[in-house]
Amino acid sequence: MVEFTEGAPCWADAMFADVEAAKSFYGDVLGWTFGEASSEYGNYTQAYSDGKAVAAVVPPMPGVDAPSQWCLYFASPDAAATAEKIKSAGGEVVMEPMQVGSFGTMLIAKEPSGAVFGVWQPGEHKGFEKTGEPGAYAWAEVFTRDPAKADGFLPKVFPYGVQKMEPGDDPEMAGMDFKIFSVGGTGNPVLGRMSMGDEFPPEIPPYIQVYFAVPDCDEAVAKAKKHGGALHFGPMDSPFGRFAALTDQQGAAFAVIDMSTTTGDMPKMSDA
Known part of the structure; x- marks a missing residue:
């Protein structure tokens, strides 16, 4: 399993109002297959390329009218410490560090000019299982x-x-x-x-x-x-x-x- 250096992009997911349409789209364009939706985690559904996890898609939370967009996550050994660095450097923590079961800890933030990104402190889920190859x-x-x-x-x-x-x-x-x-x-x-x-x-x-x-x-x-x-x-x-x-x-x-x-x-x- 790949271990990602602090600051390296380690995961990507996207929120879609129509997850099935997104699966059809990326299944054809990028050759992805999809796992079972995890109802415990908001129907989070992982995408795979050649059997290796490469991304995920998820429906918006009930009552949330958010645009469909991709979110890139950067690796951190300590999400809470990274959140403090984000704030002190002039960024905004949109979602404070949240533990996702045994998988890891995530947060969502904005850099000062407005681009949204995520931070991932890995637990059992280390991140991308392959990069730099077709489908990844x-x-x-x-x-x-x-x-x-x-x-x-x-x-x-x-x-x-x-x-x-x-x-x-x-x-x-x-x-x-x-x-x-x-x-x-x-x-x-x-x-x-x-x-x-x-x-x-x-x-x-x-x-x-x-x-x-x-x-x-x-x-x-x-x-x-x-x-x-x-x-x-x-x-x-x-x-x-x-x-x-x-x-x-x-x-x-x-x-x-x-x-x-x-x-x-x-x-x-x-x-x-």
């Missing part, structure tokens, strides 16, 4: 209109090193404000931070974009559209893989990436 979590980026707030917050809460991506001579990267956060120095990148420009409609709040790996980006986009999803960006080739940003048929944003199809040289990074 691959990467994540904080999209924010106030990058200075996010940049100041994240290293105060998690033990991150920070680097800035240099645009170089690539015209598509001109003016891009993108940083990478790593655990254990700069050798293990775990999270990106992208500044939201005018291309993002003002009604879209800051959010964390979760990338799932797929064997074929274009095929995944076609399947998403077939099920009522919408394409918002791409497919685009990059040194990291061919990727596209989507929303599912219930409005939850996510991205897909084929990491086996890469184009161009890796961008240079500098200390931020």
Whole structure:
């Protein structure tokens, strides 16, 4: 079982008004299968890829009218201590640390610019059982209109090193404000931070974009559209893989990436 370093993304789940529709959508787009709903925990239903746990879906709590969205969880050895760090760094704890049976302890928070995220202190449930392979979590980026707030917050809460991506001579990267956060120095990148420009409609709040790996980006986009999803960006080739940003048929944003199809040289990074 994988043990996740503090600050590393370790789990993702999403709340859907229509869980069965979500299961059909992601079952086709990402090849997921689903376990039995856990009635003891609000019908929380785990998703599997090749028999390994990769995410979960859950209906909203009764009386809660929440939008469908993905939530990324970061590993912590002590959720209560992380909650205090979040508060002292200017973030907001939306849901205080809560023990989930013997599985672990969770909390939900917002970083100061508004993006929602989770923290997971593992018990029996360690988190993703595979990553970086088709059908599994691959990467994540904080999209924010106030990058200075996010940049100041994240290293105060998690033990991150920070680097800035240099645009170089690539015209598509001109003016891009993108940083990478790593655990254990700069050798293990775990999270990106992208500044939201005018291309993002003002009604879209800051959010964390979760990338799932797929064997074929274009095929995944076609399947998403077939099920009522919408394409918002791409497919685009990059040194990291061919990727596209989507929303599912219930409005939850996510991205897909084929990491086996890469184009161009890796961008240079500098200390931020």
